[in-house]
Amino acid sequence: MLRVGITGSIGSGKSAVGRILSEKGYPVLDADLLVHQLYASNSLLRESLSARFGKEILTPDGVDRSKLKTLVFQDDQARLDLEEIVYPVLEQEQNRILSEWDGSFSVAFVEAALLYRLPHFVDSLFAVWVVSASEEVRLERLIQRGLSLMEAKSRIELQKTFPLPNHKHIFYIQNDSSLVELADEINKRLVFL
Numbered sequence: 001m002l003r004v005g006i007t008g009s010i011g012s013g014k015s016a017v018g019r020i021l022s023e024k025g026y027p028v029l030d031a032d033l034l035v036h037q038l039y040a041s042n043s044l045l046r047e048s049l050s051a052r053f054g055k056e057i058l059t060p061d062g063v064d065r066s067k068l069k070t071l072v073f074q075d076d077q078a079r080l081d082l083e084e085i086v087y088p089v090l091e092q093e094q095n096r097i098l099s100e101w102d103g104s105f106s107v108a109f110v111e112a113a114l115l116y117r118l119p120h121f122v123d124s125l126f127a128v129w130v131v132s133a134s135e136e137v138r139l140e141r142l143i144q145r146g147l148s149l150m151e152a153k154s155r156i157e158l159q160k161t162f163p164l165p166n167h168k169h170i171f172y173i174q175n176d177s178s179l180v181e182l183a184d185e186i187n188k189r190l191v192f193l
Helices: 014-023 031-041 043-053 065-074 076-101 119-123 135-144 149-158 179-190
Strands: 002-007 028-030 107-111 127-132 170-174
Touching (some): 014 028, 014 107, 014 127, 028 031, 028 076, 031 107, 043 076, 065 076, 065 149, 076 107, 076 119, 135 149, 170 179
Parallel strands (some): 002 107, 002 127, 028 107
16 A cells, blocks of 8 residues: 655645545545544553643643643744654554555555654655645635634744655645645646555
């Protein structure tokens, strides 16, 4: 089974790409959603988060996302600590799920914003699709999600220098227009799989 990563900066439209692929019948593993499931189900991960960020960060069904976001978006060391705690668990779980899918599908997609932070996982991918959009479009999308203008600008600024994963097969998908045009872009990339 070919594994293809989908990545891009905040507001670029990674989730829209994932939804379109799902509608076409492709399996799509959403790393962000998987992390939230792990926050609720993985006791070792919960213990590590509690030890680093305090028990008040935990809820019965996961973590208090607003508290955690506030912590990590204001403190670079807290963000690095969070990644160091979460990413090894995430990578292991992604590989487990993809192994289960192997044999049932010819290609599977993994949607992950910070794919470059998982270099060993990136090595297992056939290709990486990078979704991009203009800053103006991304800002508009983040505001539509409920962020204030200042919050949206701050999140975009944090990813100003969005690093690409180190991979020899990187394909770009521009997502400044309609979902119809995005679906056309996706179809062009699917030809190579």
